Amino acid sequence: MLRAIPPGEADEEGKARVDPGRWDAATDQVSERAAEASDKLDAALEKERDRASHFDALFDRAREKANRREEEELD
Numbered sequence: 001m002l003r004a005i006p007p008g009e010a011d012e013e014g015k016a017r018v019d020p021g022r023w024d025a026a027t028d029q030v031s032e033r034a035a036e037a038s039d040k041l042d043a044a045l046e047k048e049r050d051r052a053s054h055f056d057a058l059f060d061r062a063r064e065k066a067n068r069r070e071e072e073e074l075d
Contacts, residue, residue, distance in 0.1 A: 011017055 009017055009019070
């Protein structure tokens with residue numbers, strides 16, 4: 001966080017000293033966070049796309065099970 005000043009890094013007036021490395025680190029963190037968010041969104045969208053086929057497979061298995069029970073009851 002850029003607002004918090006670590007002890008010993010303030011000038012005589014209590015203001016933060018300019019540290020380009022600190023700014024670069026914060027910028028890198030934000031870009032990584034944006035990339036991770038994009039990856040999470042892509043994963044969630046892929047999961048939603050696969051959900052329909054997953055439900056179809058579950059429905060098919062349930063239908064097969066119901067048909068087997070019907071056949072067993074008829075025998």
